[in-house]
Amino acid sequence: FVNLNEDARTIKKIPGFKDVFFFGNSTAAFGMDSVGLFKLARDCAKKFNGIFRFYSLSIAAVHVYNPSDAEIIMSTMKHREKSIIYKFFKLWLHDGLLVSKGSKWQERRKILTSAFHFNILRKYFLIIEENSQKLVNVMEENSGKSINIVPILSEYTLNSISESAMGVELDKDPMYSEEVNTFMFEGHDTTAAGLTFCLLTLAENQDVQEKVYQELQSIFNGREDVTLEDLTMMNYLERCIKESMRLYPPVPFISRTLSETVKLSNYTVPVGTMCHIQIYDMHRQETLFKNAEKYDPDRFLPENSFGRHPYSYIPFSAGPRNCIGQKFAMMEMKSAVSALLKNYKLLPVTTSKDLEFIADLVLRNSKPIYLKFIKRH
Numbered sequence: 001f002v003n004l005n006e007d008a009r010t011i012k013k014i015p016g017f018k019d020v021f022f023f024g025n026s027t028a029a030f031g032m033d034s035v036g037l038f039k040l041a042r043d044c045a046k047k048f049n050g051i052f053r054f055y056s057l058s059i060a061a062v063h064v065y066n067p068s069d070a071e072i073i074m075s076t077m078k079h080r081e082k083s084i085i086y087k088f089f090k091l092w093l094h095d096g097l098l099v100s101k102g103s104k105w106q107e108r109r110k111i112l113t114s115a116f117h118f119n120i121l122r123k124y125f126l127i128i129e130e131n132s133q134k135l136v137n138v139m140e141e142n143s144g145k146s147i148n149i150v151p152i153l154s155e156y157t158l159n160s161i162s163e164s165a166m167g168v169e170l171d172k173d174p175m176y177s178e179e180v181n182t183f184m185f186e187g188h189d190t191t192a193a194g195l196t197f198c199l200l201t202l203a204e205n206q207d208v209q210e211k212v213y214q215e216l217q218s219i220f221n222g223r224e225d226v227t228l229e230d231l232t233m234m235n236y237l238e239r240c241i242k243e244s245m246r247l248y249p250p251v252p253f254i255s256r257t258l259s260e261t262v263k264l265s266n267y268t269v270p271v272g273t274m275c276h277i278q279i280y281d282m283h284r285q286e287t288l289f290k291n292a293e294k295y296d297p298d299r300f301l302p303e304n305s306f307g308r309h310p311y312s313y314i315p316f317s318a319g320p321r322n323c324i325g326q327k328f329a330m331m332e333m334k335s336a337v338s339a340l341l342k343n344y345k346l347l348p349v350t351t352s353k354d355l356e357f358i359a360d361l362v363l364r365n366s367k368p369i370y371l372k373f374i375k376r377h
C-alpha cells in the first residue's frame with residue numbers, strides 16, 4: 001500500500017502535493033471533470049521542476065517532462081513495456097504493436113517497419129492525394145462559412161489510412177487484423193489532431209500562412225498535378241507542422257512501467273513504477289524553447305535547432321518504441337495542408353485562446369474548432 005511499503009516511501013521523496021492520509025494526492029482532483037484534470041496536470045508541471053509524483057489511494061505515477069529523464073526511459077529496450085493506462089485499450093487492440101511486448105513486439109515491429117519504407121509510401125501517396133482533393137471539394141461546399149473542422153479532418157484521415165496500407169494489404173492476412181485496429185487507432189485520431197492544430201495556427205498567423213502559400217506557388221507555379229517529390233520540397237510547411245505539434249502534440253503523454261529502478265532528476269524511482277512522459281509540458285518549457293508559448297516555425301531551421309537536446313521535441317516519441325507511422329503521417333499532413341492552402345485562405349474563428357483540452361490519450365478540445373475557408377482565385 002502506497003503509504004506503507006518501502007517503494008512508496010521512496011516515491012514520496014519525489015516532489016508532489018502534500019498527501020492526505022489514505023487518499024494520497026487524489027483530493028487535489030476530487031470533483032474534477034476531464035477539462036479540470038488536464039489543467040491540473042499543467043498546473044503541476046508549472047509548480048514542480050521537471051518531475052513530480054501523484055498518487056491516488058494505492059496507485060502512484062511519476063510524471064517527467066525534462067529531456068534527460070525522458071531519454072533514460074525511452075532510449076533503451078529495457079523500459080519498453082507500456083503501463084496499465086493502455087490496458088483499457090488492450091480490450092480492442094489486443095496484442096497490436098502499440099500495446100504488445102517482448103518477442104512478439106520485436107517480430108511484428110520488424111515486419112511492419114518494412115510496410116513504411118519510402119518506396120512503399122509512394123503507393124499510399126496516390127490514395128492520400130485523392131483524399132486531399134476530396135477534402136478540397138468538401139471545403140468548397142462550405143466556402144466562406146464557419147465550419148467545424150474536427151469531424152471533416154477526422155473523416156479525411158480515417159479514409160486515407162483505411163484505403164492505404166491497411167485496406168490494401170494487411171487485412172488480407174488474419175494474423176495482422178489486430179495490427180489493422182492499432183494502425184487505425186494510432187494513425188487516424190493522431191493525424192487528425194495534428195492537422196486540426198496546424199490549420200488553426202496557420203489561420204491565426206496570417207504572415208506565416210502567406211509564406212507557406214508563397215512556397216507552394218514557387219513549387220507548383222500553376223501546375224495541377226502533385227508528386228511525392230513536391231512534398232519533400234515543402235520545407236517551410238514542414239517547419240509549420242513541426243511547430244504546431246510542439247505546441248499541440250497530438251499524443252500529449254506516453255506511459256511506461258519501469259522494468260528496473262532508475263534515477264530520474266536525482267530521485268530514485270523504483271522498479272514497477274508507472275511513469276508518464278508529459279510531452280505537452282516538455283514542449284512548452286522555457287529552458288528548452290525560448291518564448292515557449294509563442295508560435296514560431298523558424299525554431300526548426302537547422303541553425304536554430306543546433307544543440308537542442310534530442311529528447312526535447314518528441315511528438316512521435318523516440319527510441320525503439322517510437323512512432324512507426326511518422327513518415328506516413330507527415331506525408332498525409334503535408335498533402336492535406338498544401339491542397340487546402342493552394343485553394344483557400346484560412347481565417348480564424350476559434351483561436352488558440354479559446355482552446356480547452358480534455359484529459360485523453362490524444363489531444364482533444366472540449367468544444368468544436370471552427371475556421372473559415374475563403375476561396376482563392
Ligand code: HEM
Nearest residue numbers: 097098186187190191194250251254316317323324325329
Ligand atoms: C501526427 C500523427 C501521429 C503522431 C503524433 C503519433 C505519435 C505516436 C507516439 C507518441 C507513439 C508512441 C506511443 C507510446 O509509446 O505509447 C506512437 C506509436 C505508434 N504509432 Fe504513431 N503517431 C502518429 C501517426 C501514426 C500513423 C499514421 C500510424 C500508422 C499508419 C501510426 C502508428 C503507430 C504505431 C503502430 C505505434 C506503436 C509503435 C510501437 O509500439 O512499436 N502512428 N505514435
